[in-house]
Amino acid sequence: MNKIKISLDAMGGDNAPEIVVEGAAEAKVRYPDIEFIFFGNEKILDPLIKSKKNLFDMETIHTDEFIKPNDKPSNVIRRGANTSMALAIKSVKIKKSDAMVSAGNTGALMAFSKLFLKTISGINRPAIVACFPTKEGEVCMLDLGANIECDKNNLIQFALMGQAFAKIVIGIKNPRVGLLNVGEEEIKGFDYLRDASDSLKSLGKIINYCGYLEGDRITDGLVDVIVTDGFTGNIALKTAEGTASFFTNSLRESLKKSIFSKLGYFLAKKSLEGFRAHMDPRKYNGAVFLGLNGIAVKSHGGTDAFGFANAIGVAYDMAKYNFIEDLKKKLSITTKHLVL
Amino acid sequence: MNKIKISLDAMGGDNAPEIVVEGAAEAKVRYPDIEFIFFGNEKILDPLIKSKKNLFDMETIHTDEFIKPNDKPSNVIRRGANTSMALAIKSVKIKKSDAMVSAGNTGALMAFSKLFLKTISGINRPAIVACFPTKEGEVCMLDLGANIECDKNNLIQFALMGQAFAKIVIGIKNPRVGLLNVGEEEIKGFDYLRDASDSLKSLGKIINYCGYLEGDRITDGLVDVIVTDGFTGNIALKTAEGTASFFTNSLRESLKKSIFSKLGYFLAKKSLEGFRAHMDPRKYNGAVFLGLNGIAVKSHGGTDAFGFANAIGVAYDMAKYNFIEDLKKKLSITTKHLVL
Incomplete structure (x- = not known):
């Protein structure tokens, strides 16, 4: 069975990193074939992750930097390349993971997703x-x-x-x-x-x-x-x-x-x-920036573990059931009928 | 005391003319200085009006014609000049009344109001x-x-x-x-x-x-x-x-x-x-088409007497407290500051 690998911006959101780790543990129960990479401060993250039995073998990638709720997208693009959010999106770009989830700053997530993942041809x-x-x-x-x-x-x-x-x-x-x-x-x-x-x-x-x-x-x-x-x-x-x-x-x-x-x-x-x-x-937590060459899901910033697990569920479904391939197929048939 | 005279399209709405008459009776209790002119089929209207003690001396203007819920505004303008709705609006135009209320077809009401009452200068x-x-x-x-x-x-x-x-x-x-x-x-x-x-x-x-x-x-x-x-x-x-x-x-x-x-x-x-x-x-019943040289209030088509009385209340307030004069004054001050 192929594992579905999800990158998590562990430092994004009002209650990060606690609810990110708890939400991941809850999602792992629902989807046993899921694997996570946590991006964030390992000193804070490691004890939280180790406290969850079903997350003990998950990877952590350390960074001290993270996006703040009020950071402007333009500044973020210039200075935020090593933040937990940016690194999580990059891991999707280089296909180290199948999707990413963040409860952080929406504008920053859109800006990074567009920059790193690029728009699908035809969109x-x-x-x-x-x-x-x-x-x-x-x-x-x-x-x-x-x-x-x-x-x-x-x-x-x-x-x-x-x-x-x-x-x-x-x-x-x-x-x-x-x-x-x-x-x-x-x-x-x-x-x-x-x-x-x-x-x-x-x-x-x-x-x-x-x-x-x-x-x-x-x-x-x-x-x-x-x-x-x-x-x-x-x-x-x-x-x-x-x-x-x-x-x-x-x-x-x-x-x-x-x-x-x-x-x-x-x-x-x-x-x-x-x-x-x-x-x-x-x-219903989990908004997606659709039309990119990669899956980036935005969780509500103030959600709890149950909500965050649902946002992970959206990323999981899109990755497992080949959302991007499915869309590309439909786009290629459509362009035969219409000039978009 | 100056009376406030309101024309009612007695034939407009899902439950006309019953709720129009009942709503008028209810409004008359709230606003003793109100007077009504009912536009519609007098054979149906007169017994209804006479059954209300506080409406016995109100005027009725007879017409057999009325606007149907699905009549298109363009047809209505051409053929509906003698309908209860059009006559009620005309009575406002010729200042026989201070305002009108209808629970009939919204498009027709907008078309007639614009045609008969015309837009205020500056709007x-x-x-x-x-x-x-x-x-x-x-x-x-x-x-x-x-x-x-x-x-x-x-x-x-x-x-x-x-x-x-x-x-x-x-x-x-x-x-x-x-x-x-x-x-x-x-x-x-x-x-x-x-x-x-x-x-x-x-x-x-x-x-x-x-x-x-x-x-x-x-x-x-x-x-x-x-x-x-x-x-x-x-x-x-x-x-x-x-x-x-x-x-x-x-x-x-x-x-x-x-x-x-x-x-x-x-x-x-x-x-x-x-x-x-x-x-x-x-x-909250009573939507108004604002910006015209006259007051025309639209009641929800499916409302009851209480709701219709509230729509009458909107027309009453606008007439009694000189909405149009107040607006014209503000417009003339504004045009000194801005070219609109």
């Missing part, structure tokens, strides 16, 4: 993808903020990348793809959106395209992949996150109000477990 | 505004979909209109205004967003501008007015609505699961009332 611009809960299961959306402005070809490429991602990471055979727009009618939205929609329709054999989708249908489970530009995607993602946390917090405050509501909450707790588990943002 | 494009709940109270956002593409001047004008709206309808003395963007840093977003931000900063004496705001802060209560283009605003609004209804429905399903959770819900019910009342979409 003009990489895009950020992540998954969310829906009524029926989960959906992935891209671009979530890498590209403020997009054209028709970017959107078609996002559709191809999103489709490959949903197939491999969510596990859907023939993912349904929708374009985010302000109406479902053909005439709605910008010219480049209508052009992208026409092209996607003409790619019926390659992409299971379902047309436009409005913002209130994102969580409906009608599609598996939602394609949009990075500005709109970022606003939609954050609006959904904000609304969800506003609801959860207001509800929690209300339930604390009286002894009756506290008792009521206690009685309902078991029934609410499924709801909470389905909505748990840690379950 | 290039009207915008749709509505209010939403936040942690602290409520916030209004515009544009929610009237203008797919916007430039710097549109956004500045939206800020002025939103500010006048929040002052009069939410009742905030010096409303805080934010620009929706993908980050809070100065360099984020499109050029026209940065230009609008710079201009808004230079209007410090006229607008209480607070900078950029991300999607997850919409419900935070940090600002009272959120300004954005119609594409982004529509996506953000619908994403928030979809997320809220997804949460509410999933929670409801979970609470039905066992006898314990049903009992728990029963015990917590009283404490949850405040939460439900604050989130109740009927409370």
Whole structure:
């Protein structure tokens, strides 16, 4: 059995390196064929790693340097080549590992990934993808903020990348793809959106395209992949996150109000477990910068071991089930149909 | 005491004319100085109106014609001049009434409003505004979909209109205004967003501008007015609505699961009332097409009497507290500072 080797930026994130090591131990239980390389300060890392029975034989690569949360991508590129994050990405580039995961600075991770891993031929611009809960299961959306402005070809490429991602990471055979727009009618939205929609329709054999989708249908489970530009995607993602946390917090405050509501909450707790588990943002942790010659997964900075293990799971699935090869195949068929 | 006269499209909406009449009766209790003109089929309307004690002396203007939910705005303009909606808007134009409210077809309402009421001098494009709940109270956002593409001047004008709206309808003395963007840093977003931000900063004496705001802060209560283009605003609004209804429905399903959770819900019910009342979409019913020489308020098509009365409340406040005059004054001061 071929092992899947994952490089971890052990120093990235609010609770690093503790949750990185704990998340790795949890992921190793789920995926016994996984191996890790930890990049970071070995003096801090080694005792943590040794405290986990299933990580005792994992490699550590020492560096004193790490990226800080507020480091600017431009500075990072110039001065951060020996940081734990940069070294982890380089290990993917030289094929010492199959993928990398970091809970560190998003801008730095994007800048290094692009610099070291380079864009796949046929992809003009990489895009950020992540998954969310829906009524029926989960959906992935891209671009979530890498590209403020997009054209028709970017959107078609996002559709191809999103489709490959949903197939491999969510596990859907023939993912349904929708374009985010302000109406479902053909005439709605910008010219480049209508052009992208026409092209996607003409790619019926390659992409299971379902047309436009409005913002209130994102969580409906009608599609598996939602394609949009990075500005709109970022606003939609954050609006959904904000609304969800506003609801959860207001509800929690209300339930604390009286002894009756506290008792009521206690009685309902078991029934609410499924709801909470389905909505748990840690379950959907792991955003990916898609379209590069290598797999780099971004974990939420403030997550815990369970969340970090899920981000490792995304990297594991993409590496094990050949995401990049699958995407390249689809791209080569597509370019026969369209000039992208 | 001057009466405030409101024209009602009695035939518009899923539950018309019943909820229109019931909503009017409810609004009349709240605002004793209100008067209505009902536009619609008098054979159906008269018995409904007569059944309400406080509406007995209100005027009815008969028409057999009304706009259907799926009528296209272009057809409506050509053939709908005698519909209940068009006549209600015309009554505002000829100053027979101070404002109008309709729960009918949004596209038709926008088309007629623009045609009959015309844009205020100094406003290039009207915008749709509505209010939403936040942690602290409520916030209004515009544009929610009237203008797919916007430039710097549109956004500045939206800020002025939103500010006048929040002052009069939410009742905030010096409303805080934010620009929706993908980050809070100065360099984020499109050029026209940065230009609008710079201009808004230079209007410090006229607008209480607070900078950029991300999607997850919409419900935070940090600002009272959120300004954005119609594409982004529509996506953000619908994403928030979809997320809220997804949460509410999933929670409801979970609470039905066992006898314990049903009992728990029963015990917590009283404490949850405040939460439900604050989130109740009927409370925020009443979207307005701002920037016209007249007040036209759109009620949600599927609302009930309570929701329709709230939409009437928006029209009442705007008419009573001179929204249009207030906006015109601000526009004339602004044009001294900026060429819009």
